[in-house]
Amino acid sequence: MSEQSGAHLPTSAYFDAISPGHYRPTEAAGGAWNSDEIHFSPLGGLIVHAIDLHRAAAEGGVNGKELGRISFDILGFLAATDCEIRVETIRPGRTIELIEATVIIAGRPAVLARAWFIATTDTSGVAGGQPAPLPSPDRSAPWSMVDIWPGGYIASLDFRSVAPPLPGKASAWLRTEKALVAGEPSSPHAMFIALVDTANGIAVRQSPLDWAYPNLDLTIHFHRQPTGNWVGLDTTVTFGPAGHGLTSSVLHDEDGPVGRAEQILTVRPLS
Structure with a gap:
């Protein structure tokens, strides 16, 4: 089962399973903008975990396909309360397959x-075009993000800065020792995606004490499946002149680039 290879089972988690498809966030999933909400990053990983469970149940195991793209649209406030995830296959197929998931909160x-x-x-003979890899986590400096962002999720992470961050530009590694769901192993791509939404917080263009710039979506494309515990983010944040912004990231594991992520922002002053 290649999609579950490397699955691991840490002793603490971002969510507890209540019943099939129903989950309860722990303090470790706490948001950065508001203490009463879930940080989207672990919720995004949980959605992928639920998709993996759906595919395994529907197809009796792995079917030779890998995740190429996932898009999330965040419709509103993610209250730190029980959630339900409903998953369905909307386009089955032998070469491509489209899965849809809806998170219900309150x-x-x-x-x-x-x-x-x-x-x-096998396309290894024509592979190419990837950006340069980031320096390894071992060559990067510890970085305390809790000095910038509150919340249980940010406090749960191990950060390493590749270089001193600039306004709107940062490269960093991050990892977590927590599981997505207590008592359940998760696939490497679910654990990887559980950290990607953090990108909007590492390349701070303006202080979050003065400006709000939450993302409305997250879209991830993979040209290679991620492996290992470290997620590398090479991130740029752009603010436009009319309240819109964009967080763009090249995604890395320790073997090099694996894909890209984009997040559209709504930018507004807090006073």
């Missing part, structure tokens, strides 16, 4: 997600 849809899975074939 009786309302809170997140819509769609994931494309793509059949694998």
